[in-house]
Amino acid sequence: QVQVVESGGGLVQPGGSLRLSCAASGSALDIYVMAWYRQFPTNQRRELVADMYWNTDMKYYHESVRGRFTISEDGAKNTLDLQMERLKPEDTALYYCKVVTESRDTYWGQGTQVTVSS
Secondary structure, three states: OEEEEEEOOEEEOOOOOEEEEEEEEEOOOOEEEEEEEEEOOOOOOEEEEEEEEOOOOOEEEOOOOEOOEEEEEEOOOOEEEEEEOOOOHHHOEEEEEEEEEOOOOEEEOOOEEEEEOO
């Protein structure tokens, strides 16, 4: 079984910054890809924010966050951080971390709330 835990959400003013962290753990964990998604208050659909294929340089960013958000990984610790800069009110959402293993099993964290408001 794989556990996925997010941390770092909170309330921030427009233009501010936050750093989210996702940690994956479990026996014989072999990660294929880790990703950050978000779910907006008015829409149940989860939007892919950014992802990274493990042991590669392949990263993806949604166009709405490109240039403002940066993901970084620690392969030894199985963590994926999301550094968010120049936050906007429309970035307000529940942010989830997803882990896909080499066997293509998918695990989600419980989510961490990010609220951008003055």
